Amino acid sequence: MAKKAARAPKRSATPARRAARPSTPARKAAPRKATAPLRKSAARATTTAKAAKYVYSWGAGKADGNGTMKPLLGGKGANLAEMGRIGLPVPAGFTISTEVCTYYYDNKRTYPAALQAQIAAGIGKIEKIMGVTFGDATRFPLLVAVRSGARDSMPGMMDTILNLGLNDETVIALERATQNPRFAWDCYRRFIQMYGDVVLGVQKRAGEDHEPFETVLETYKDETYGNGHLEDNKLTADDLKTIIDRFKALVKERTGKAFPSDPWQQLEGAVSAVFGSWMNDRAIVYRRKYNIPAEWGTAVNVQAMVFGNTGDESGSGVAFTRDPATGEKVFYGEFLLNAQGEDVVAGVRTPEAVAELAKQMPKAYKELDRIRKVLETHFKDMQDFEFTIQDGTVYMLQTRNGKRTGVAAVRIATEMVKEGLIDWKTAVMRVPADQLDQVLAPIFDRVAVKKANVIARGLPAGPGAASGEIYFNADRAVEAAAKDKKVLLVRVETSPEDLRGMIAAEGILTARGGVSSHAALVARQMGKVCVCGAAALHVDYNKRTLTVDGTVYNEGDWLSIDGTAGEVYAGRIETGASEVIQGLVENDAEAKKGRTFKNFVQLMKWCAEGTRMTVRTNADTPEQVRNALAFGAVGIGLTRTEHMFFEGDRIDAMREMILAESLEARQEALAKLLPYQREDFFGIFKELKGYPATIRFLDPPLHEFLPNSGDQQKDLAKKLGIPVEKIQQRVHDLHEFNPMLGFRGCRLGIRYPEITAMQARAVFEAAADANKKGYKAKPEIMIPLVGFKKELDLQVEVVHEVARKVQAERKTTINYSVGTMIEVPRGALTADEIAQTAEFFSFGTNDLTQTTLGMSRDDSGSFLPPYEELEIVKKNPFATIDQTGVGALMRIAVEKGRQTRKDIKLGICGEHGGEPDSVKFCDAIGLDYVSCSPFRVPVARLAAAQAALAAKKK
Structure with missing residues (x-):
């Protein structure tokens, strides 16, 4: 970036400007000392052809931007502009837009040609509003803070530099202007430490336990005072001068260069460092966790410094308009006297509660409380804001929608509806769906x-x-x-x-x-x-x-x-268990009186009003069904029948069936399993109280049911009265090189239709028993792993035949349907054919992801993390649906299925059914329901409601 010619701003004696400028006991109108080399002037820049706008200024009640411009200005810059527009005391500054960050990385870390002049003009506007000059070595100099500002808040992930503009000359001007030597040299010490770390790269080396600047600081304290943990505000101006000399020596030792003294060079380095921090390791890790796209980039905010470290009438703090941990409507936060803002958030000193400010600085507290109310009324959300008090005057440095816990999110949303700040639809959209896990x-x-x-x-x-x-x-x-x-x-x-x-x-x-x-x-x-x-x-x-x-x-x-x-x-x-689970699942009367329970129930009622898709549960036992229905599930989207074979003596009957060498022997073993399955299905139908149950027939390969160790095989041989060699041979025969793509799912039922017949009889007999007792069973039989229409036809024929027999035997009618899981690509691509037979589709996205991507869910741990870091995949496809690949197949299946059968029921039963982004995708492609584990039901319900409300808003 090029740099700007030195010039003195016009002076103004307006009360507004006097209030905005720093407190300076001695303000002489001496000419500013020029810095070399000369910079391009803003005046010269305005004579060139009109360039794209990259710099957006604010100050003195005016702003180029506003709060709606977060994609361009980042959250911090947009909200600073917005606070300025509504009359809050914000020091002047400007934002370098996120477009520059994109340009910076797309063009080998270079900048648009027009940027340098626009930055110069931005500094000029700050000088004019604040009444001070950047790089002034004769009177109070303009110092600036350079901060990042991503579209979504990323606290602590990117870099900040305060007090920029200080050098060996301007620090003396600052000392002379304020008559406060300790303040001036403390600012200089902080600046060198921040700039040296962030811009010059003086950081911890391998084997070092502490940051190098901190080591120098603590060593000096220990040498001088015998106390390496002495608080920084106890150091004198002379102490600070010595420490600064040592800091400069550290910079020279680690970088081979002297600390830069030119303020314009400092600014150029700071801006580049903030843009560079968008791609630092911690920012990448954070973005990956919170699904923030790298292409969004960050903005850079350059703002006039105001000072909380001038003495005991000054301080800095961070506050919230409500308690971010509980959601309670109280003025919540903390501050430090005689400190800059980084001291509060860095945790190097334990601050005091903001309520104490009412005793120590009552006027400042009253002003902050007024600002707190203005912020909530204007932004209509809980705000997290930073402030500085300089010599008794309050300045606002930032506001943003505050990060909050799940419990707080639910409380704030529901209480803001009661207060008339937002409506119930906004409340539903306001609670992050994945935070409901915290409530539970x-x-x-x-x-x-x-x-x-x-x-x-x-x-x-x-x-x-x-x-x-x-x-x-x-x-x-x-x-x-x-x-x-x-x-x-x-x-x-x-x-x-x-x-x-x-x-x-x-x-x-x-x-x-x-x-x-x-x-x-x-x-x-x-x-x-x-x-x-x-x-x-x-x-x-x-x-x-x-x-x-x-x-x-x-x-x-x-x-x-x-x-x-x-x-x-x-x-x-x-x-x-949490209060919500105690109240809903355990029916605890005391828990139901709790605020968290009541707020949660209210939120779920709003979700029921706003949703289009329903939410079912993946459940294999009556207890799981009971829990899911307590959370608002409206049926079962997946019952895995194979799970029923592992309890008690059932596994022995299952193994006997697998080891059978004739149809008669298999049927004899299956007859032992029938009453177990019938009993299980009856218990599930009873708990469902008339809601439907999608029951998947046997899916895993048979080898999973046989013992692998020698001792277990001997025990089984003894129990069944057969030679152990027979078991060993069967285990060998069933071995598959790739079981996921082997002899499983509908392939088992086609090879051994008696297995399908037994399971169908268990379902229909249980349904008949349930209907007789008034439970209105609605079984939906799901055939797994279908890729060919003929596979489904053969299995459906078996199911219908058994249904006819049971209905005739029991003299009853059973309300049932038969469909399939779409979990192999061919099933999705030929969905129009399969829908001729299938009455419903349920997407088994666990296997559909594996077969589409050619990735094993169990074996991908070795390469998926680096794939995510390199953004080959934006998100783990086994956690969130791969919308481009797997999602495309799902869209095809939905479209083709409905072409053949307009009323076909469509759902999802893979683990993705409880993941918010995946739920929203399912709504977008028109599924009727999602199904997930019982304790993910509230998450899915909230995500489904948010998807429906967002679609209506569009």
């Missing part, structure tokens, strides 16, 4: 927790209960979690580099930091249990120990944390 998450067992020992207390930052083995390092936490261990990540304070460990952990525990620290913000968004600022904890990273009141806990020991109460317990505590 376990809590500590009431009896067990009373017996547990509280060893420390901190701030409740992420509600819920978690027990796990403690790990003090993100990498080791990831390794432990990969071995199926329950992990608690314990840190003094977390940083963005800990993101992978936070994702792997059950819960997060920190010794420092408040409810707006990095740990708290990220934990709330992830739905992780979190306790922050537990000051009694003493973490020794080198020894890998945690000490509390003299008791030492080693890495790998168990601790438990309650993120609702902020309590830390020794050992492992058993968990119990």
Whole structure:
């Protein structure tokens, strides 16, 4: 980027401008000292042909952008412009649009030709509004903050630089103008540390446990005061000057170059670093977790600095218009006196609750409370905002829709409807569907927790209960979690580099930091249990120990944390059902009185009003059916009959059938299985209370039912009275090189139609018994793995024949249908033929994904992670439907199926049926229902309602 000619802005004595400019006891009208080399001037730029607009300014009540422009300006830039438009006190600044980020990566990290002049013009506008000059070495200089601003908030993932514009000359001007040496040199120290880390790459090397600048700082404190943990605000101006010299020496040692003194060069480096941070490791990991496309890019915001570190009449804070953990309507947040904003979120000092500000700075608190109400009324959502108080005056630095827990999301949405801020449709759209899991998450067992020992207390930052083995390092936490261990990540304070460990952990525990620290913000968004600022904890990273009141806990020991109460317990505590499950599933009267329960029930009622698709459950037992119906399921989308063969003595009858060498012997074994299956189906029909049940006939290959170990084979031979060699031979005969594509599904029924006949008889006899008792059974028999119409025809013929016999024997009529799973590509491509026979399709997307992509769900772990990192696949296709590939086959099957049979019923029963994005895709292609596991039913119901409401809005 080119740079701008030095020029002094026009001065203004308007009250608005006086209020906006920094407090400067001595403001001399001396000419600004020019910086070399000369920059292109904004005036010159305006004489050239009109270029695309890349820079959007705001300030003095005016703005080029507004809150609707998040795709172009990012969330931060759009909301800063919007706050300026509605009259809130926002320091002047400008946004470099996300289009520049896209250009930057598409063009080998270069910039559009017009950008340099537009940045120069943007700095000129800030100078004019704030009444100070960038790079001024003779009076109060303009200093700026350079921050990222993605379309979707990514807290802590990308880079920020504060106090940019300071050098050995401007720091003296700042000291002289403010008559506050400590403030000036503290700003300079912070700037060198941030810039050195973010822009110059002075970062931790292999084998180093601490950041190099922190090591220099702590070493100085220890040498000078004998206390490496002395708080930074206790350092004097002379201390800071010495530290700055050491910081510069560190930069020279690590980079081979002196720290840059030219403010324009500093700005150029900072902008490039922020754009560059869009592709840093932690940002990529975060985007992958939250499905944020890389092509969105980030904006860069350049804003005039205001200062919370000028003394005890100044401070910085982060606040929320409601409690982001519980959703309670209270002014919630925290602040630090004599501090800049990064101190609050970094967790290096434990801040005070914002309520304390009412005592220490009542005027500032009153203004913040007014702003809080304006923000909620205007944005109509809970806001997370950052503020700085400079010498008693409040400035707004950012606002965004606040990250919240699932419990808080449901409460805020339902209560905002009652308050008249939003309607019920907006409330449904407002709750992230995948956050409902948090509402259903376990809590500590009431009896067990009373017996547990509280060893420390901190701030409740992420509600819920978690027990796990403690790990003090993100990498080791990831390794432990990969071995199926329950992990608690314990840190003094977390940083963005800990993101992978936070994702792997059950819960997060920190010794420092408040409810707006990095740990708290990220934990709330992830739905992780979190306790922050537990000051009694003493973490020794080198020894890998945690000490509390003299008791030492080693890495790998168990601790438990309650993120609702902020309590830390020794050992492992058993968990119990959430309030919602206690109320709905267990019918607990006390739980039904709870606010969370009532809010959840209200949200589900709205979902029922707004949805088009219904939600069924995948269930194999009456208990699973009962649970799912309590959550609002309206039938079964998948009963896996093979699961019924593994209980008790049934497996022996199943094995006897597999080992049979004649039709008669097989039928004899199947006769033993018939009453078991009939009993199971009856129990399911009874619990369904008239809702339909899709029952999949035997699907897995037969070898899965036979024992593999020698001892188990001997036991079976003895039980059945046959030679063990016969079992060994049968196991050998059934061995398949690729069982997923082998002798299974409808192929079993075609080869052994007696298996299909037995299962059909069990279903129809159970249905007849259920009907007789008034339960109105509606079986839907599903034939698996069909790729040819003839396969289905043969199986349906068997089913209908058995139905005729049972209905004649029982003198009854059974309301049943027969359909198929679409789980192989040929089935989808020939759906028009198959629909001539099938009365319904249910997409088995687990196998359809495997057969379409040629990827094994069980064996893809070795290459899928790098595929996601390289964005070969945007999301794990076994977690979210691959809409381009698998989804295309589903669309074909829907279209062709309805061409043949207009009223064909269409659903999905793969694991994707409970994943929000997949549910929304199913709505888009016109499925009638989705089916998922019982405890995913609320998630699917909310996603289905959101899909229907979004479609109506379009």
